[in-house]
Amino acid sequence: MKRTLLALFLLGLASGSGAPSEVPKAPTAPRLILLGTAGGPIARLERSQPANAIVVDGRIYLIDAGDGLLRQMAAKRLDLGKVQALFLTHHHIDHIADLPVLMIDRWLLSAAPPLPVHGPPGAARLVSGTLGAFRPVELAPVTIGGPRKPPLRRAARGHDLPARLDEPRLVYQDGSVRVLAIGVDHYHYPPGSPEARFSRSYAYRVEAGGKAYVFSGDTGPSERLERLAQGADYLVCEVIDLARVERALRAFPGFAPEQIQPLLRHMVEDHLTGDQIGRIAARAGVRKVILSHLSPGGDGETDLGDYARGIADHFGGEVVIGRDLDEF
Structure with missing residues (x-):
C-alpha cells in the first residue's frame, strides 16, 4: 500500500505544476527563399518560373506558383502540409502554372486544412x-487505410482581392505573419473591356519576425x-x-x-x-533589393550584372541578383 501511495505521489509531482515544464523553443528568424527567378512562360534548365516562400517557425507562405514550384520546394525540404497560404500576384501562366499540382498534392499527401489562395x-x-x-x-483513388479524404473541391479556397486597391490593405493575418496587398x-487594357475585368496585378508585403518583405509582382513604374x-x-x-529581351524575341x-x-x-x-x-527603392527607403523574375532569364546567361x-x-543599399534556391 505504501509503495502504491508513493508511486501515485511521484506521478503527481511529474504531472503537476511543480514539475519542470518543457522550455519553449525560441522563435526562429523568418526565411525568405527564392523558389523561381525567371520571368515568362518558357521552360528553362537553370531557373524555374516565379515563386517565393517565407518560412516562419516551419509555417510556409508562398507568393506565386510558377512551373517548377514543387520541385524547388523538395530541394529545400519544404513540407506541402506546412503551406499556410498562397498569394498570387496576377493570372499570367508563369505565375500560376503549378497551382493545380500544389493544391492536389497537398490534399493527397497531408491532412492540412483547405489552402487559402488569395489573388486578383x-x-x-x-x-x-x-x-x-x-x-x-x-x-x-489509390486505396489506403485510415479516414477518408475530404472532397477534392475542399482542398483550397480562392479569395478575390478588390479590383481596385490603391492603398495597402491587410488581406491575411495569423499568429506568424501579416500580409498586405x-x-x-x-496591364493597360481600356476600362470596361473584357480583358480589363480580370487583368489586375498586385504587390504583397509580408511582415514577420520584425521584418518586412515586399514582392513587386509584375509591374511597370508604380x-x-x-x-x-x-x-x-x-x-x-x-x-x-x-x-536582351529584344534579341531573344527576334531569335x-x-x-x-x-x-x-x-x-x-x-x-x-x-x-x-x-x-x-533604383528610383523606387531609394524613394521607398528599402534596405536590400533582390532582383527576381529575370527577363529574359535564359539558360547560359553570362554578365548577370547587366540586370x-x-x-x-x-539606390545606395545592397543589391542581389537572385538565383533559384537563394535564401535570405
Whole structure:
C-alpha cells in the first residue's frame, strides 16, 4: 500500500505544476527563399518560373506558383502540409502554372486544412474550376487505410482581392505573419473591356519576425509599389533587360515579325528596368533589393550584372541578383 501511495505521489509531482515544464523553443528568424527567378512562360534548365516562400517557425507562405514550384520546394525540404497560404500576384501562366499540382498534392499527401489562395479577381473561379477539372483524380483513388479524404473541391479556397486597391490593405493575418496587398501597373487594357475585368496585378508585403518583405509582382513604374515598400527590409523585385529581351524575341521561332513590336511595348510599359528599380527603392527607403523574375532569364546567361545596371545610380543599399534556391 505504501509503495502504491508513493508511486501515485511521484506521478503527481511529474504531472503537476511543480514539475519542470518543457522550455519553449525560441522563435526562429523568418526565411525568405527564392523558389523561381525567371520571368515568362518558357521552360528553362537553370531557373524555374516565379515563386517565393517565407518560412516562419516551419509555417510556409508562398507568393506565386510558377512551373517548377514543387520541385524547388523538395530541394529545400519544404513540407506541402506546412503551406499556410498562397498569394498570387496576377493570372499570367508563369505565375500560376503549378497551382493545380500544389493544391492536389497537398490534399493527397497531408491532412492540412483547405489552402487559402488569395489573388486578383477570378482567383476564386480559378481555384474552384481547377479542382473541378481534376475530379477524375478523386474518382480513381489509390486505396489506403485510415479516414477518408475530404472532397477534392475542399482542398483550397480562392479569395478575390478588390479590383481596385490603391492603398495597402491587410488581406491575411495569423499568429506568424501579416500580409498586405496593393494594386500595381502591369496591364493597360481600356476600362470596361473584357480583358480589363480580370487583368489586375498586385504587390504583397509580408511582415514577420520584425521584418518586412515586399514582392513587386509584375509591374511597370508604380507609385503604389513605393507606398507598399516604405521602410521594407527586402524588396524582391522583377527586372527586365530590354536589349536582351529584344534579341531573344527576334531569335524565337514562335513569333512573327509583326508580333514583336507590341510585345516590346508591353515590356517597356509593364516591367521594370534597373534604373526604375533604383528610383523606387531609394524613394521607398528599402534596405536590400533582390532582383527576381529575370527577363529574359535564359539558360547560359553570362554578365548577370547587366540586370542591375542603373540601380546604383539612385539606390545606395545592397543589391542581389537572385538565383533559384537563394535564401535570405
